[in-house]
Amino acid sequence: MSKANLFYAQSGGVTAVINASACGVIETARKHKDKIGKVYAGLNGIVGALHEELIDTNKESAKTIAALRSTPAGAFGSCRYKLKSFEENAREYERLMEVFKAHNIRYFLYNGGGDSQDTANKFAQLSIDKGYPITCVGVPKTVDNDLPITDNCPGFGSVAKYVAVSIREAGLDVASMCASSTKVFVMEVMGRHAGWIAGAAGLAAEQEGDAPHIILFPEIAFNREKFLKKVKSCVKKFGYCAVVVSEGVQNADGSFLAEAGGKDAFGHAQLGGVAPFIADMIKAELGYKYHWAVADYLQRSARHIASATDVEQAYAVGAAAVDFALAGKTAVMPAIIRGKGKKYSWRIGEAKLADVANVEKMMPRNYISRDGFHITDAAREYFAPLIQGEDYPEYKNGLPQYARLKKVLEKKKLKAWRG
Amino acid sequence: MSKANLFYAQSGGVTAVINASACGVIETARKHKDKIGKVYAGLNGIVGALHEELIDTNKESAKTIAALRSTPAGAFGSCRYKLKSFEENAREYERLMEVFKAHNIRYFLYNGGGDSQDTANKFAQLSIDKGYPITCVGVPKTVDNDLPITDNCPGFGSVAKYVAVSIREAGLDVASMCASSTKVFVMEVMGRHAGWIAGAAGLAAEQEGDAPHIILFPEIAFNREKFLKKVKSCVKKFGYCAVVVSEGVQNADGSFLAEAGGKDAFGHAQLGGVAPFIADMIKAELGYKYHWAVADYLQRSARHIASATDVEQAYAVGAAAVDFALAGKTAVMPAIIRGKGKKYSWRIGEAKLADVANVEKMMPRNYISRDGFHITDAAREYFAPLIQGEDYPEYKNGLPQYARLKKVLEKKKLKAWRG
Numbered sequence: 001m002s003k004a005n006l007f008y009a010q011s012g013g014v015t016a017v018i019n020a021s022a023c024g025v026i027e028t029a030r031k032h033k034d035k036i037g038k039v040y041a042g043l044n045g046i047v048g049a050l051h052e053e054l055i056d057t058n059k060e061s062a063k064t065i066a067a068l069r070s071t072p073a074g075a076f077g078s079c080r081y082k083l084k085s086f087e088e089n090a091r092e093y094e095r096l097m098e099v100f101k102a103h104n105i106r107y108f109l110y111n112g113g114g115d116s117q118d119t120a121n122k123f124a125q126l127s128i129d130k131g132y133p134i135t136c137v138g139v140p141k142t143v144d145n146d147l148p149i150t151d152n153c154p155g156f157g158s159v160a161k162y163v164a165v166s167i168r169e170a171g172l173d174v175a176s177m178c179a180s181s182t183k184v185f186v187m188e189v190m191g192r193h194a195g196w197i198a199g200a201a202g203l204a205a206e207q208e209g210d211a212p213h214i215i216l217f218p219e220i221a222f223n224r225e226k227f228l229k230k231v232k233s234c235v236k237k238f239g240y241c242a243v244v245v246s247e248g249v250q251n252a253d254g255s256f257l258a259e260a261g262g263k264d265a266f267g268h269a270q271l272g273g274v275a276p277f278i279a280d281m282i283k284a285e286l287g288y289k290y291h292w293a294v295a296d297y298l299q300r301s302a303r304h305i306a307s308a309t310d311v312e313q314a315y316a317v318g319a320a321a322v323d324f325a326l327a328g329k330t331a332v333m334p335a336i337i338r339g340k341g342k343k344y345s346w347r348i349g350e351a352k353l354a355d356v357a358n359v360e361k362m363m364p365r366n367y368i369s370r371d372g373f374h375i376t377d378a379a380r381e382y383f384a385p386l387i388q389g390e391d392y393p394e395y396k397n398g399l400p401q402y403a404r405l406k407k408v409l410e411k412k413k414l415k416a417w418r419g
Numbered sequence: 420m421s422k423a424n425l426f427y428a429q430s431g432g433v434t435a436v437i438n439a440s441a442c443g444v445i446e447t448a449r450k451h452k453d454k455i456g457k458v459y460a461g462l463n464g465i466v467g468a469l470h471e472e473l474i475d476t477n478k479e480s481a482k483t484i485a486a487l488r489s490t491p492a493g494a495f496g497s498c499r500y501k502l503k504s505f506e507e508n509a510r511e512y513e514r515l516m517e518v519f520k521a522h523n524i525r526y527f528l529y530n531g532g533g534d535s536q537d538t539a540n541k542f543a544q545l546s547i548d549k550g551y552p553i554t555c556v557g558v559p560k561t562v563d564n565d566l567p568i569t570d571n572c573p574g575f576g577s578v579a580k581y582v583a584v585s586i587r588e589a590g591l592d593v594a595s596m597c598a599s600s601t602k603v604f605v606m607e608v609m610g611r612h613a614g615w616i617a618g619a620a621g622l623a624a625e626q627e628g629d630a631p632h633i634i635l636f637p638e639i640a641f642n643r644e645k646f647l648k649k650v651k652s653c654v655k656k657f658g659y660c661a662v663v664v665s666e667g668v669q670n671a672d673g674s675f676l677a678e679a680g681g682k683d684a685f686g687h688a689q690l691g692g693v694a695p696f697i698a699d700m701i702k703a704e705l706g707y708k709y710h711w712a713v714a715d716y717l718q719r720s721a722r723h724i725a726s727a728t729d730v731e732q733a734y735a736v737g738a739a740a741v742d743f744a745l746a747g748k749t750a751v752m753p754a755i756i757r758g759k760g761k762k763y764s765w766r767i768g769e770a771k772l773a774d775v776a777n778v779e780k781m782m783p784r785n786y787i788s789r790d791g792f793h794i795t796d797a798a799r800e801y802f803a804p805l806i807q808g809e810d811y812p813e814y815k816n817g818l819p820q821y822a823r824l825k826k827v828l829e830k831k832k833l834k835a836w837r838g
Contacts, residue, residue: 014595016588044598072588074595081599161817168818169435169491169720176433176493179463180500185716204818275713276692294694296712297604301588304724307817387817398580398726398806399587399623 003035004106006325007049008057009042010078010141011112011119015155016162016303017314018141019075019403021111023068024318025139026057030065035326040103040410044077046110046119050092050419052099052412059408067403069315070393072303075405083119086126093126095417100127100134102413107135107325111318113142113153117333118357124331137321138333138353141314143300145196148359149351150335154317155300157310157386160200162302163189163244164387166295168204171211171242174291178240183288184231187212188275189295191246194362195219197299198246200383202375211242212374216278218248219363220372222257228285230373235288245274304400308389313346320348344385422454423525425744426468427476428461429497429560430531430538434574435581435722436733437560438494438822440530442487443737444558445476449484454745459522459829463496465529465538469511469838471518471831478827486822488734489812491722494824502538505545512545514836519546519553521832526554526744530737532561532572536752537776543750556740557752557772560733562719564615567778568770569754573736574719576729576805579619581721582608582663583806585714587623590630590661593710597659602707603650606631607694608714610665613781614638616718617665619802621794630661631793635697637667638782639791641676647704649792654707664693723819727808732765739767763804 008025010018022041029036041055042048048055055076057065068075086093100108110120117138124136140147145156167187174185191197195217202215213234216222234241249257258274275292283290313336320334331353339345367379375383393400427444429437441460448455460474461467467474474495476484487494505512519527529539536557543555559566564575586606593604610616614636621634632653635641653660668676677693694711702709732755739753750772758764786798794802812819 010595014592047599071591073591077598078595079599080596164818165723166717166721168821169722170716172490172492172821173433173716173720176429176497177499179496180466180498187717203816206818207823273695276695291715292713293715293717294711294713295717296710297589297592298585298606298712298714298717301592302585303588304584384816389817390811390814392809392811395809397622397803398808399583399625402587402591404626 003037005038005040005104006036006107006109007040007042007100007105008109009045009049009111010074010076011045011110011116012078012080013143013300014074014078015141015143015300016072016158016306017154017311018111019068019071020311020314021139021141021154021318022075023065024315025109025322026065028319028322032322032326036107037104040105041076043407043409045079045081046083047079047081048077049096049099050417052414052417054103054410055407056410059406064403064405069311070303070391071402072301075403076407082115086122093123096123097127097130097132098414101132103410105134109137109139109321109325111139111141113144114147114356114358114360117353121331121353121357124353135325135328135330137324137329138356139317139321140333140335143190143197144192144194146194146360147356148361149356151338151346152336152386154310154314156196157307158302159190159197159299160383161307161387162299162305163197163201163295164203165305167201167212167242167244170293171204174240174242181289182291183235184241184243184279184282184290186243186245186275186279186290186292187295188245188247188293190299191218192248193218193360195246196363198244199363199367199375199379200387201244203380203383203387209238212244213238213241214243214373215375216243216245216249217363217368217372218246218250220368221252222249228282231282232286243278245278247274249274303393306391307387308391309386311391316348324350422456424457424459424523425455425526425528426459426461426519426524427528428464428468428530429493429495430464430529430535431497431499432562432719433493433497434560434562434719435491435577435725436573436730437530438487438490439730439733440558440560440573440737441494442484443734444528444741445484447738447741451745455526456523459524460495462826462828464498464500465502466498466500467496468515468518469836471833471836473522473829474826475829478825483822483824488730489722489810490821491720494822495826501534505541512542515542516546516549516551517833520551522829524553528556528558528740528744530558530560532563533566533775533777533779536772540750540772540776543772554744554747554749556743556748557775558736558740559752559754562609562616563611563613565613565779566775567780568775570757570765571755571805573729573733575615576726577721578609578616578718579802580726580806581718581724582616582620582714583622584724586620586631586661586663589712590623593659593661600708601710602654603660603662603698603701603709605662605664605694605698605709605711606714607664607666607712609718610637611667612637612779614665615782617663618782618786618794618798619806620663622799622802622806628657631663632657632660633662633792634794635662635664635668636782636787636791637665637669639787640671641668647701650701651705662697664697666693668693722812725810726806727810728805730810735767743769
């Protein structure tokens with residue numbers, strides 16, 4: 001039998017460092033040419049496997065693969081595509097098995113969040129049942145930081161750094177102008193159900209009066225009256241008020257404050273626009289001049305201001321996933337384990353996908369201040385190490401140089417997939 | 420007579436590098452202690468002069484002043500406050516004269532855009548008429564890049580770099596996901612009447628298919644049909660479409676596409692929210708899934724990704740303004756003069772405030788492609804040098820360390836100003 005091949009796919013919303021994980025996977029696999037044949041990457045994630053669109057990463061130079069470490073977004077393409085359960089759509093799973101068999105793929109590394117880890121977990125069991133066992137290893141990734149077991153998720157540290165830097169800078173802007181102009185600034189950040197990203201922005205406030213003054217978390221039911229009172233007191237005390245609002249902030253009845261209406265492929269509501277909503281409310285009730293920003297994709301693709309810690313960890317989980325696979329471990333995921341000491345340290349541990357799948361890790365209540373509007377020292381202790389260090393990409397002509405892949409597809413062997 | 424003092428004020432919307440100009444002013448003035456006594460900075464700009472709130476910058480350490488070079492926003496406070504004409508409000512001018520006399524101020528350096536240069540110009544003449552001549556020197560600043568004579572305005576290069584980097588990164592994000600998710604991304608940038616900032620974002624597109632695919636300029640009347648056709652063709656060709664839209668984009672009749680309704684102190688309409696407007700239009704007409712971002716203050720305060728060229732020029736105009744003042748030049752402004760050679764070079768020249776005041780420099784039509792949706796090679800040649808080089812601030816605990824001033828106010832000598 002020829003050496004087994006490895007299939008790697010990126011899944012769900014991308015991050016500033018998911019390609020650093022891809023870099024870790026491919027560079028590590030290349031060190032084991034005795035055991036791993038080709039490393040295929042799914043064109044647009046798992047959808048590429050269904051369509052037998054397998055990018056042959058061996059066709060990319062070592063230099064290009066190295067450049068992935070500092071390239072944001074999903075270089076091979078990602079997708080929002082969740083496999084249904086085997087009972088609901090056995091054909092999809094059978095197709096994957098067929099493609100993997102046809103291309104002698106025995107390792108499946110799935111780089112994604114909770115939904116993807118669930119898929120990898122189910123697929124591992126199914127492949128055993130079907131008599132063609134595939135070693136399935138998850139690679140954690142999500143800006144939302146909501147995976148359990150792992151101390152943090154690669155991708156989060158960089159968005160955390162971006163939002164903290166941004167609100168510090170915009171806060172200084174508003175502070176400069178507030179005597180005669182804008183008094184309230186509202187910045188909307190990602191975070192559907194968990195306030196990790198919004199919370200990290202709180203790191204920017206180091207001294208009394210620093211921005212942000214108010215953080216609105218999805219975990220804390222929005223209280224209009226209390227909020228407006230707090231805004232007013234900040235303006236009175238500091239001359240201005242900088243607010244960070246999580247896109248997922250909710251009313252007491254669990255409805256989103258501002259809902260765009262659409263739903264994504266995973267059935268989640270598509271959010272956006274809570275910043276102008278909040279800003280308008282402040283204008284109407286308190287009369288303050290306002291500005292607002294919605295960072296949207298800018299925050300999760302901001303490789304130019306990535307956290308060095310995050311980049312290092314993203315690479316490490318990719319590398320470890322290959323090590324796990326070669327050790328024959330299946331249905332597992334490398335997890336980041338924080339050391340117990342006072343000084344931050346971390347190592348790679350092992351999590352069972354069954355324990356990771358479909359569990360959403362919320363922010364502990366003790367990370368949020370009693371009044372619900374800021375973070376506590378416990379939160380600072382958790383967040384601070386994750387944004388440590390700068391890892392600047394190379395620049396040419398004033399712009400960051402990001403990897404451009406050839407994306408050569410392997411020759412197809414099967415009939416077209418009709419979905 | 421004791422040595423004359425200097426008054427420096429920041430005016431209007433702040434930038435990532437206006438404090439670099441302040442640094443240039445103060446460090447240069449400190450080299451001329453034989454001629455310049457104290458350097459006062461207006462607390463919140465010219466309003467600080469009216470209220471006799473004069474920050475004694477001598478009370479700030481050399482280290483703090485040096486740190487201004489890498490601190491965004493207006494460290495002394497800025498304001499949106501335009502002096503009325505002398506005929507309309509002689510009291511304000513007389514008050515300024517009174518404050519300047521009381522504090523032996525003979526030099527007035529005004530760091531702002533067109534409106535401020537107009538004020539400085541009028542004040543220079545008035546002070547001569549009143550028999551207490553003040554040497555008035557403008558220091559150019561505006562992210563809008565709309566001042567005449569100077570090749571570019573300090574502040575612009577950094578916002579240009581920010582928007583080009585941001586759309587490159589967000590473009591990669593959308594490209595990763597477009598096969599199964601978001602197909603259109605709209606990023607709104609500043610630029611009320613001139614499309615300089617939107618145009619600079621075009622630098623990110625270096626090869627066919629690169630983001631941004633479409634730029635909407637205030638200079639080009641919005642044509643809904645043509646725009647939607649272009650979006651559709653981009654999605655067809657590249658799989659996705661990244662749009663940069665200037666806040667000031669207008670309909671054929673001159674009305675803004677999206678108008679927030681409010682007006683600022685200068686009587687300009689307060690804009691915002693054209694990105695969601697455009698995104699909704701695309702969704703309604705073409706059905707594509709979209710995301711949008713509004714960078715707002717984030718773009719003009721983003722010192723973390725400032726252009727090194729911009730920082731250098733901002734410092735240089737501040738330093739030159741002091742040199743001009745000491746040479747007895749009044750009603751002038753240092754201007755950036757671009758060299759004629761193929762390789763970019765610049766030097767400081769001298770512009771008369773009378774020629775600068777209230778003139779808005781628009782983008783030349785030949786900087787915009789024939790179809791109105793992108794920039795030309797001529798534009799690239801102009802923009803490219805302005806975003807050259809990185810000038811990173813210092814970081815501590817993962818966050819940029821920005822100057823914190825003591826802002827010690829000079830003792831008041833006059834009665835309170837009642838406005």
